[in-house]
Amino acid sequence: KYLKLVAGLCSFGLIVVVIINYTVNPGNIYPPLLISDSHNKPSPKDIVEQLVQSDHGVIIQNDIWNERDIKRALALHPTTVQCAVIGSSHVMQIRSAGQERSLPNNCPSLINLGVSGASLEDYLALSETILRNERPPRVIVFGIDPWSLNFNRDPRWVRYKQDFFNMKSKLEGEYHGDNASSSLGLLRNLINREYLQRSVQLILSERKLSIENAPEFDHRVGLDDPVLLPDGSLIYSGKHIRNALALEVSGIHDFRIRGSRWVTEKAVELFTRLVKYLQQQKFKIIFVLVPYHPAVWDITEQSAVTAMKVVESKVHEIARSTGVQVVGSYNPSNIGCTADEFFDAVHGKTICLTKLERASVSYRSSKE
Numbered sequence: 229k230y231l232k233l234v235a236g237l238c239s240f241g242l243i244v245v246v247i248i249n250y251t252v253n254p255g256n257i258y259p260p261l262l263i264s265d266s267h268n269k270p271s272p273k274d275i276v277e278q279l280v281q282s283d284h285g286v287i288i289q290n291d292i293w294n295e296r297d298i299k300r301a302l303a304l305h306p307t308t309v310q311c312a313v314i315g316s317s318h319v320m321q322i323r324s325a326g327q328e329r330s331l332p333n334n335c336p337s338l339i340n341l342g343v344s345g346a347s348l349e350d351y352l353a354l355s356e357t358i359l360r361n362e363r364p365p366r367v368i369v370f371g372i373d374p375w376s377l378n379f380n381r382d383p384r385w386v387r388y389k390q391d392f393f394n395m396k397s398k399l400e401g402e403y404h405g406d407n408a409s410s411s412l413g414l415l416r417n418l419i420n421r422e423y424l425q426r427s428v429q430l431i432l433s434e435r436k437l438s439i440e441n442a443p444e445f446d447h448r449v450g451l452d453d454p455v456l457l458p459d460g461s462l463i464y465s466g467k468h469i470r471n472a473l474a475l476e477v478s479g480i481h482d483f484r485i486r487g488s489r490w491v492t493e494k495a496v497e498l499f500t501r502l503v504k505y506l507q508q509q510k511f512k513i514i515f516v517l518v519p520y521h522p523a524v525w526d527i528t529e530q531s532a533v534t535a536m537k538v539v540e541s542k543v544h545e546i547a548r549s550t551g552v553q554v555v556g557s558y559n560p561s562n563i564g565c566t567a568d569e570f571f572d573a574v575h576g577k578t579i580c581l582t583k584l585e586r587a588s589v590s591y592r593s594s595k596e
Contacts, residue, residue, distance in 0.1 A: 246418045248428070272301035275439055280305060284442040285457040296350075296387040299341045302460050303354055306363035309459070311335035311514075314354050315371025316346040318518040321578050322371070323461035326447060330581040331369070333588075334514055334555065339365060340460035345382035347375065348495055352502060353388045356395035359509065367512045372543050374535040374558070377491045377499065399501040447578070464571065472571040477523040490535040491542050503550045513552045515543055516584060519560035521573045544589065551593030556584040563587045 270278075275298055279286050288298075303312065311334070313322050320342040322330040331338070341354055351370060358364045375381040385392060442455045450466035457463060503513050517540060525533060536558040547554045557563055560580070569580035 242419060245424055249418045249420070249423050270439055272297040273304075276301040276305050278439055278441070279456055279460070280307075280458055282441045282458055284444050285455045285463070287440045287442050287451065287453050287455055289440075289453050294387055295343050296384065298456075299343050299354070299460065300357050300388055300391075302339055303341050303357040303364075304361050305339075306361060307339060307365060308363070309337035309339055309365050311338035311367040311369050312354075312358055312365040313338055313340045313342060313369045313371060313516075314346070314351055315342045315369075315516070315518075316373050317342065317344045318373060318575060319369075319371035319516065320462040321576065321581050322369075322516070322584075323457060323459055323578070325457050325459050325461070328447075328578040328582050330578070330584060331516075331555065333585050334553070335367065335369065338369070338459055340462070342371065342460075342462070343384070345384055346371075346373075347381045347385055348377070348379060348499060349385035349389075349392045351376075351499065352395040352399075353385060353391035355502060355506060356391040356398075357388070366510070367514060368506060369514045369516055371516045371518060372539070373518075374485055374490065374532065374539045377495050377539060377542060378489070379492060379495050395502070396498070399498060399505055468571070472577075475572055477521045477567070477570070477573045478527065485532055485535045490538045496542065496546065500546055500550060503546070503552060507550070513550070515547055515552055515554045517543065517554065517556040517558050518584070519556065519558055519563060519565050519576055519580065521570045522560050522565070522567050524573050525559060525561070544591075547589070548591045549593070551591055553588065553590045555588045557587045 272293070275286065275288070275293065279302070309324070311324075311331070313319050313335075320340060322338070322340055322342070324330070324332075324335060324338045329336075343350060355368065358368065442451065445451055445455075447463050448469070450463055450469045452466060454465050454468075455463040506513055520532070520536065524530075527533065540558050544554055546552070560566070560576075563580075563583045563586045565576060565580040565583060569577050571577060
């Protein structure tokens, strides 16, 4: 009876978690239960129209829009800027607005398409979207992370899985429809603790469906909520910025760096095909490596440091074979970033990212 009771309570708890995550849906991953829910807030296209026309960016509150929807709409928006930056939260601070410009020599103007936890699948999906833009940027910057040369390192890419499969079919010459792994990722997310925390936070907050233009403000201080600047780059909330001042960093535990397989050759092959395909479509490609905190590198025996060394070497190998420029380095000492120029172990501040071009290598294609 005791075991049955425990099993029943556990099952009931899981059902409650699933119901909360599906109905609250803080990341807007699942279709709404009520059709009216999808009509009560601006569309991603509306948000992007307001964003690019704003003077200081927009405030998006309460985390009720899927950031991949917004960045996908931004990737489709016709533009005159030179670069599109694709990558994870590590590149979200890269910007061309204001005085602290991240890639002034390579990207005097840009749109930032960075999304949380971006993986190889995101690279393909957003590249496919850019190709559909009637007036796209002609330079694509890939921010490559230590987990990028692998598959399925983050399930959130399934938000635009059809774009991924469409691009994959172009690269491999055959159609790849939906697969079980993408659907399984959505199911697993229903019992994800982080997603549950976001659901509870959203329940306790006041839902504001309108998009507010940000006032003029000091980017170093921030506002109460995060702000997307007109180029799509991110300014963290004031609280997040203040917390970074008291942060102590030592080692790192990153779930995306698993075991000892930091590079999968099939993933490298697919990514290389993507780069070559985009080059054939007359796009210039740049790889960017964003540094980790110096304290992470002080613990040389941890797997994260080994992974960064292996992946950085592989990135240069790919760049050499495709004639791509590599900007930046995972090692902060290579570009001069100091400990006070980081928000945490893995996210550099804008002042650090302005130094990325100090480490820059341009390769000629091995075929030339």
